[in-house]
């Protein structure tokens with residue numbers, strides 16, 4: 677048993693020295709283990725065996741005089757200096773993760789699902805995001821603030837914004853115009869902010885055509901149609917006729933879920949859970965190796 681443990685330690689030591697001898701420019705000439713034996717030690721084709729394979733292809737040409745490394749029990753600074761010397765360059769303090777670039781997050785969903793509520797809460801709990809204030813020709817609702825919730829403009833003003841090509845996207849929704857001012861996005865992205873766009877489902881489809889995969893598309897849904905209707909009725913901002921149109925439209929809109937990157941349930945009384953999920957999506961997107969690059 678003791679002999680076996682000794683043998684395993686010896687083999688591991690040989691493996692480490694073998695790896696170092698192949699990777700480092702100044703390997704020890706004292707160890708030159710049989711590569712076939714080492715392949716047997718690491719049979720699963722892990723990164724380790726791949727490293728060995730590539731090192732064994734290129735290592736021999738890089739052999740130089742051997743300078744012994746300080747032992748691991750040595751003073752830490754001395755050990756680090758020794759490792760740096762052996763590697764031939766100092767350790768870099770540059771971040772190893774790819775730089776996270778500002779991104780555009782499109783939040784959409786049927787009327788009354790809670791887009792405004794989710795975005796409002798997200799702005800309270802997360803820094804570095806900018807909610808693009810949409811221009812609209814619809815009337816201001818009680819409690820809404822001009823320039824914060826929407827830019828409330830007349831129909832004539834809206835049409836001249838279209839004329840001047842100032843909008844990334846616009847639509848006529850329930851007889852009223854809504855549109856996204858382009859310059860606001862450029863300005864805030866230049867300052868490093870992530871951009872939140874709030875659009876209805878048709879708007880999201882248009883934005884997908886314009887932005888492609890350069891933006892992240894999130895579809896907000898209620899837990900059920902019944903819950904969505906209850907929420908719309910409770911809001912008390914629509915007439916019965918308007919409610920009917922919105923609910924019929926919502927039935928069609930949920931069929932578009934698959935056109936989005938993510939679906940987030942905004943369940944009754946579970947606003948914070950929905951916001952947390954949106955935050956997780958943003959965090960995950962920031963950790964992507966290949967970042968989405970925005971084209972405006």
Ligand SMILES: Nc1ncnc2c1ncn2[C@@H]1O[C@H](COP(=O)(O)OP(=O)(O)OP(=O)(O)O)[C@@H](O)[C@H]1O
Pocket residue numbers: 785786787788789790791792793794907908910911942943944945946947
């Ligand atoms: N998780 C939730 N639980 C309960 N009520 C909610 C939740 N989320 C939003 N609400 C309420 O539902 C109503 C509709 O929400 P909100 O106005 O944010 O929807 P919306 O998707 O922005 O609607 P619209 O597109 O018509 O402007 C509001 O009264 C809001 O306070």
